[in-house]
Ligand code: C2E
Ligand code: CA
Ligand code: CA
């Protein structure tokens with residue numbers, strides 16, 4: 001399920017067929033009980049139509065042409081090193097272990113080497129279990145949104161809210177930081193993303209019905225949601241279906257996420273804005289992005305990350321950085337939203353230094369919709 005850009009039913013089917021096609025040649029190349037055969041298998045990153053593969057990227061130890069649906073694919077093995085004696089000694093075991101190690105290596109990032117051990121297998125098993133529970137719960141509305149007010153720092157008025165996802169399970173609430181990264185490695189992230197936008201649109205209707213005139217909401221969008229084209233169009237379709245105007249819905253994307261897939265993300269965000277939607281750059285200042293990205297990334301708001309807000313009162317350097325972000329935002333003509341505001345002192349400093357909007361426990365924790373609506377009425 002981990003194909004770059006092929007993370008859908010087709011990708012999975014293709015993956016299975018490729019695995020099937022690999023097993024026999026591997027068996028012949030390393031007949032059991034082979035000793036210390038070094039096998040490398042990146043079944044994921046470097047498959048693609050043969051002419052698009054740059055074979056210099058990979059140390060090729062194994063190649064196999066494969067025709068699928070009239071396209072010639074060349075499978076190039078690389079990245080994960082494994083010795084046959086580390087596993088039971090047959091090709092199927094070897095491939096499975098290669099697959100597991102490879103996933104672990106990918107999770108740790110480019111250039112890492114992971115030696116297979118059963119512990120990795122266990123962790124992969126836990127992730128897999130979480131993922132399959134997530135798949136089932138998607139059908140059962142166990143995922144729901146809570147809403148955290150965003151407050152004008154000069155007047156105290158509520159000017160919007162961020163929708164944050166929650167997953168209710170028998171074992172209690174699982175925080176998004178735990179399941180979103182897992183979901184991002186599966187096809188579920190698309191269904192989850194759609195569900196979030198849909199629920200946000202429903203919430204906007206409830207907000208209107210409660211007479212809270214035109215309060216906007218923002219939702220978090222994962223970089224993976226941009227892998228499938230037409231994100232802006234899908235968001236617009238959900239809004240139209242619910243009868244809410246697009247300018248009521250902001251998409252929050254982190255700069256790190258945007259950089260992963262820059263041209264596609266920028267294009268979708270431009271389309272969203274051109275249709276009247278709002279874009280916020282989340283966790284601003286925490287990624288490794290350069291200002292060059294900011295130049296080309298269309299945005300209406302920058303969100304100052306809570307890591308800068310947290311130490312505002314104690315740490316002069318944090319104040320300098322926050323102040324620089326605010327100046328940058330103002331000179332670019334974008335709105336500034338500080339997240340993680342927990343103290344009056346932080347809120348005052350932010351207001352005095354030109355940040356209009358704050359969000360954080362000082363004002364309210366993320367609230368279920370009825371409580372959020374009550375909170376706005378007070
Ligand atoms: P984020 O977008 O940066 O969201 C802000 C996080 O800070 C939220 O954590 C929020 O509950 C928390 N927070 C708010 N005020 C305060 C405060 O005053 N102090 C402190 N210490 N924390 C505060 P949460 O809800 O656990 O969400 C974590 C992350 O999960 C989010 O970070 C976002 O990246 C991701 N996430 C949440 N909902 C969704 C979603 O619907 N889709 C996607 N793709 N990601 C989501
Ligand atoms: Ca956010
Ligand atoms: Ca954030």
Ligand code: CA
Pocket residue numbers: 283305306
């Ligand atoms: Ca954050």
